[in-house]
Amino acid sequence: MRYVKLPVAVIVAVLLASGSYFVVPVPAATVGPVTDPIGVVKVNKGQPITIAYWLVIAGPDASLGIDSRRGIEIAIDDKKKVAGFSVKLIGEDSGCNAEGGVTAATKLAANKAIVAAIGSSCSSEARPGAPILWKAGIVTVSPSNTAPVLTAADRGPDYGGYLRTAHNDSVQGKVAAEFAFKVLKVKKAATIHDGSPYAEGLANVFGDVFTRLAGAGAITAREAISPTDTDMRPVLTKIAATKPDLLYFPIFTAAGGFVVRQAKEVAGLANVKLMSADGTFSPDFRKAAGDAVVGVYNSSPDLTKLGPGYAKFLEKHQKKYGEKPLSAFHPHAYDAALVIFAAIEKVGKKDAQGNLYIGRQALRDALFATKNFKGLTGTLTCNQFGDCADPKIAVYVTVSADPAKWNPGTDPKQIYP
Amino acid sequence: MQRGPLRRLSFVDLYLWGVRISVLAVVLWGSFGTFQADCPSALTLCDFKSKYAADVWLDFIVFGLSQGSVYALIALGYTMVYGILRMINFAHGEIFMSGAYTAYYVAAALGRSGFLNRNPLVSLAVVLVVGMAISTAIALILERVAYRPLRRAPRLVPLISAIGASFFLQYTFRGFFGSGFQAYPEWQIFKGEWAIGGVGILRTQAVVITASVLLMMALYIFVMRTKTGTAMRAVSEDLEVAALMGINVDRVIVVTFGIGAAAAGAAGVLYALVFKQVHFFMGFNPGIKAFTAAVLGGIGNIPGAMVGGLFLGLFESVGPILFLEGLRVPGIYPTGIPAPYQLKDVIAFTMLVMVLIFRPSGILGERLATKKA
Numbered sequence: 146m147r148y149v150k151l152p153v154a155v156i157v158a159v160l161l162a163s164g165s166y167f168v169v170p171v172p173a174a175t176v177g178p179v180t181d182p183i184g185v186v187k188v189n190k191g192q193p194i195t196i197a198y199w200l201v202i203a204g205p206d207a208s209l210g211i212d213s214r215r216g217i218e219i220a221i222d223d224k225k226k227v228a229g230f231s232v233k234l235i236g237e238d239s240g241c242n243a244e245g246g247v248t249a250a251t252k253l254a255a256n257k258a259i260v261a262a263i264g265s266s267c268s269s270e271a272r273p274g275a276p277i278l279w280k281a282g283i284v285t286v287s288p289s290n291t292a293p294v295l296t297a298a299d300r301g302p303d304y305g306g307y308l309r310t311a312h313n314d315s316v317q318g319k320v321a322a323e324f325a326f327k328v329l330k331v332k333k334a335a336t337i338h339d340g341s342p343y344a345e346g347l348a349n350v351f352g353d354v355f356t357r358l359a360g361a362g363a364i365t366a367r368e369a370i371s372p373t374d375t376d377m378r379p380v381l382t383k384i385a386a387t388k389p390d391l392l393y394f395p396i397f398t399a400a401g402g403f404v405v406r407q408a409k410e411v412a413g414l415a416n417v418k419l420m421s422a423d424g425t426f427s428p429d430f431r432k433a434a435g436d437a438v439v440g441v442y443n444s445s446p447d448l449t450k451l452g453p454g455y456a457k458f459l460e461k462h463q464k465k466y467g468e469k470p471l472s473a474f475h476p477h478a479y480d481a482a483l484v485i486f487a488a489i490e491k492v493g494k495k496d497a498q499g500n501l502y503i504g505r506q507a508l509r510d511a512l513f514a515t516k517n518f519k520g521l522t523g524t525l526t527c528n529q530f531g532d533c534a535d536p537k538i539a540v541y542v543t544v545s546a547d548p549a550k551w552n553p554g555t556d557p558k559q560i561y562p
Numbered sequence: 563m564q565r566g567p568l569r570r571l572s573f574v575d576l577y578l579w580g581v582r583i584s585v586l587a588v589v590l591w592g593s594f595g596t597f598q599a600d601c602p603s604a605l606t607l608c609d610f611k612s613k614y615a616a617d618v619w620l621d622f623i624v625f626g627l628s629q630g631s632v633y634a635l636i637a638l639g640y641t642m643v644y645g646i647l648r649m650i651n652f653a654h655g656e657i658f659m660s661g662a663y664t665a666y667y668v669a670a671a672l673g674r675s676g677f678l679n680r681n682p683l684v685s686l687a688v689v690l691v692v693g694m695a696i697s698t699a700i701a702l703i704l705e706r707v708a709y710r711p712l713r714r715a716p717r718l719v720p721l722i723s724a725i726g727a728s729f730f731l732q733y734t735f736r737g738f739f740g741s742g743f744q745a746y747p748e749w750q751i752f753k754g755e756w757a758i759g760g761v762g763i764l765r766t767q768a769v770v771i772t773a774s775v776l777l778m779m780a781l782y783i784f785v786m787r788t789k790t791g792t793a794m795r796a797v798s799e800d801l802e803v804a805a806l807m808g809i810n811v812d813r814v815i816v817v818t819f820g821i822g823a824a825a826a827g828a829a830g831v832l833y834a835l836v837f838k839q840v841h842f843f844m845g846f847n848p849g850i851k852a853f854t855a856a857v858l859g860g861i862g863n864i865p866g867a868m869v870g871g872l873f874l875g876l877f878e879s880v881g882p883i884l885f886l887e888g889l890r891v892p893g894i895y896p897t898g899i900p901a902p903y904q905l906k907d908v909i910a911f912t913m914l915v916m917v918l919i920f921r922p923s924g925i926l927g928e929r930l931a932t933k934k935a
Binding site for chain 1: 618748883887906907
């Protein structure tokens with residue numbers, strides 16, 4: 146009997162381990178007037194269409210997700226009715242890490258009433274989370290994932306239901322490197338990433354483009370920390386020994402705050418220029434970094450070239466929430482919501498009683514077929530891998546250390562292009 | 563008939579010796595590689611030279627000591643409670659957090675009114691006292707509610723209770739104060755460096771190291787020289803006999819929790835002085851590291867906790883630079899491992915395993931009699 150226990154235990158362990166990713170795939174269905182290979186959502190007459198978000202709305206990076214959620218809410222207010230139905234927004238916090246992404250996606254995947262999802266905020270969440278949602282047939286449009294790997298040509302069929310209205314970091318890294326070389330005229334730079342797909346991807350793109358511009362050996366150090374690290378001084382001392390002129394750290398608010406504070410204390414880095422990216426583009430970063438944040442550069446979506454529709458958006462935002470937008474991805478979230486609404490109106494069919502039927506595969510195909518869609522961020526056209534953005538990246542410099550004076554465009558001031 | 567020494571070696575012994583030798587080889591090869599800077603290949607012997615100057619190495623050591631002294635203060639709480647109750651107080655990391663977080667509000671108020679920079683030492687003392695008082699209060703409540711009723715229960719039960727208390731404290735603080743972080747105000751006189759013996763040391767780190775050393779000395783004198791300290795040592799040796807000798811065991815346990823918590827609260831404020839950010843989850847990582855440090859130094863042993871904390875801080879700070887960066891693997895990593903600081907936690911815990919494999923009772927620990935274990 147004893148000899149049976151070990152193989153049984155091994156089998157049970159393997160089953161448990163694989164079961165955590167065992168989401169029931171949606172079977173083909175014919176409901177009402179719609180037949181769809183991966184299922185149909187029925188919205189009864191008088192009920193709202195359910196859209197879900199999975200964004201980081203708690204923790205040190207909460208400003209990123211809350212900002213996107215507000216963009217969605219304003220889009221819902223503006224659109225009022227989709228195919229004659231009102232829209233209900235539900236959602237989960239995704240925590241800006243892989244575990245949070247899995248939890249949020251699993252919870253949403255279990256809800257069969259969700260038509261489409263908007264999210265996630267951080268690329269580290271989307272990596273495991275988007276396949277979970279797509280397994281359940283829920284398509285997701287991300288307003289702020291920027292890691293190149295999520296829309297790469299070899300991303301695989303698991304990401305078949307994933308699109309994004311945010312830019313691809315291959316654009317952002319290039320703009321940041323060009324700014325550093327052409328405007329700041331630095332010849333040597335060092336990068337720090339935090340191991341997440343976003344940070345590592347962006348640091349690599351910056352490194353490659355900067356090396357191409359400034360020559361071999363222009364990147365003096367490529368270092369990494371983990372996002373929960375607090376003591377950056379050893380890494381910064383190590384980097385200081387290589388004598389860079391610029392430090393590029395495309396990480397998130399908590400770790401970025403430590404880097405900025407401690408960079409000023411490390412001998413050898415006192416005169417080095419500091420540059421971060423859109424992960425720290427929020428007033429919370431000023432709180433985290435204190436007085437040392439003055440003069441820090443940020444590459445981020447360009448919010449000053451978005452046209453008259455954006456001015457109206459800002460007015461509505463100020464009236465509804467009483468403050469300036471907390472991050473840079475609210476227009477992308479607005480566009481994500483509008484793109485989804487347009488696709489629902491295109492593929493949704495009503496029966497004689499007025500109930501709405503939306504085929505999931507048809508919705509996905511309509512989203513990927515989006516062409517020349519006029520949104521807040523520009524003209525959106527989705528390619529076959531899910532990149533829909535019309536990217537415009539700018540570089541900002543932080544003028545004051547006061548979180549209350551946060552006003553994207555003025556403080557932080559946009560200085561490039 | 564006695565079996566020869568070779569026959570007495572079991573498979574496990576061989577495996578343990580294999581692990582010891584391989585980790586030691588990695589450390590030695592990596593350290594050797596660090597001092598072979600600018601060497602074209604891993605297979606040639608070059609001059610002994612390091613990429614970093616001597617004062618950079620000294621910087622790393624000071625960072626390690628500063629971080630290590632915070633770990634040491636927290637580890638004292640773990641080790642004292644284990645010594646007396648044979649229980650690991652997993653909620654100790656949250657006691658550390660509660661002191662730092664609550665003292666933030668006092669520090670912010672002092673900062674806003676300007677008192678902070680007019681009388682910096684007085685305000686530091688006030689913030690420290692508030693932090694220590696809150697930590698002690700929470701630890702005493704915890705002892706009364708979560709641990710005392712379970713004193714006669716099997717050993718695992720208070721452990722589970724401690725884990726539950728840890729979650730409870732984390733999310734209570736999250737509920738009251740939100741999930742974002744708060745930033746401590748800056749003490750202007752602690753900005754910059756002091757030149758000590760011709761070397762520049764960051765002022766905040768010097769303050770942390772000095773304050774920790776003073777607190778640890780005070781605690782050691784308390785435990786070794788006062789009546790209550792002697793009672794604590796007696797209870798930790800044998801609880802029942804100490805009760806027979808007329809020692810009020812309950813009171814001694816309360817005092818132990820209180821002192822450990824006061825040390826953790828002070829550690830919290832010092833940690834916040836250096837890192838400035840406090841949030842509800844900040845106690846988790848330092849708590850685990852401090853527990854590791856306590857085990858490293860010999861759990862139940864107070865100087866052991868101090869030594870373990872300092873060692874762990876040094877491993878974390880100097881370790882990646884000393885042997886990970888120079889770990890040249892011909893073919894895969896010809897110039898050493900890239901971005902070694904990502905693996906700093908790996909090093910800290912591997913060193914723990916190494917010390918325990920070579921010396922299972924920790925650096926200063928004694929092999930406990932089976933009756934106590």
